[in-house]
Amino acid sequence: MLPEVTAIRYVTPLREGGSVPGIVEADDLGTYVAKFIGAAQGRKALVAEVVCGELARRLELRVPExxxxxxxxxIALGEPDTEVQDLLKASGGLNLGMDFLPGSVGFDPLAFEVAADEAGRIIWFDALVNNVDRSWRNPNMLIWHRKLWLIDHGAALIWHHNWNGAQSSAARPYDATDHALARFVSAAEVAEAAAELAPRVTDALLREVTALIPDEWLLDEPGFDTPDAVRRAYTEVLSGRAATIQDRILLSAPPKKADAPPEWLRTWVEGKAAGSQQEGPR
Incomplete structure (x- = not known):
């Protein structure tokens, strides 16, 4: 089971993400980024955070606790924003906390360098969990103590929103052309990462990770009788994907055929070129 803490002070909302997480202080004297069960993304976003975060940790990628x-x-009655208040009122009970990294800065692929082997491992991991939210537009990574940390996996595991089509969805390619780390790697580094990491994603490891999902977030899932049945579905999809996803990672977009210039532009350019030749040097 994940460690359990109780929030004792609501500090401030974070408005960078659509789910409006918030910073809270807890009874263990720690400070956490709270991901709320009442957010629009619902409990499945929190399930994805647990599965992806704890799987990444076991693959030796850095993720906040x-x-x-x-x-x-x-504890948040003093929050003046009525929209945030509605979110908090809908989130009483069990939520998810992510260790707050004080002094961290958002990763910018143009400002920071990342070693090719580390970038390859992260891209392979994101392909495994089908993380569509690590683009250069929104990297969802932090630099803390000069190290790269992964955050915000709530949009991953997209197939768990429709279990009937989970296998076909998981069989699709992973488009990494817009990935925030794509500029640091070639296909060779991603292949090396796959050779290292894929054998480690065993059924035993996946059972260990999915066991950390609270039962409350798996109850009443359509098509499943028990929380453990849902856990087995996560294990099955991720196990199969780990073995094959390397062959379906798209790192560069296929080249596009350049459109021919319009006739008026081609005529104008040719006329300018002819005029320049007639004038000669000045």
Whole structure:
């Protein structure tokens, strides 16, 4: 089970993401970024955070510590934003906390260098969990103590929103052409990462990771009788994907055939060129 803490002070909302997480202080004297069950993305975003975050940690990628966060909306009555208040009122009980990294800065692929082997491992991992939210527009990575940390996996595991089509969805290619780390790697580094990491994603490891999902977030899932049945579905999809996803990672977009210039532009350019030749040098 993930460590469990109780929020004792609501500090401030974070408005960078659509789910409006917030910074809270907890009874263990720690400070956490709270991901709320009442957000529009719902409980499946929190499930994805747990599965991806804890799987990444076991593959030796840096992810802030995750905790079960008990939240009482009463502690946030002073929050003046009515929209945030509605979110907090809908989030009483068990939520997810991510260790707050003080002094960290958002990763910018134009400002920071990343070693090719590390970039390859992260791209392969994102392909495994089908993380569509690590583009250069929104990297969802932090630099803390000069190290790269991965955050915000709530949009990954897209197939768990429709279990009936999970296998066919998981069989699709992973488009990494817009990935924030694509500029640092070639296909060779991603292949090396796959050779290293794929054998480590065993059924035993996946069972260990999915066991950390709270039962409350898996209850009443259509098509499943018990939380453990849902956990087995995650294990099955991720196990199959780990073995084959390397062959379906698209790192560069296919070249596009250049459109022919319009007739008026070609005529104008040719006329300018002819005029320049007639004038000669000045």
């Amino acid at each position: 995750l905790v079960r966060l008990d939240f009482d909306p009463v």
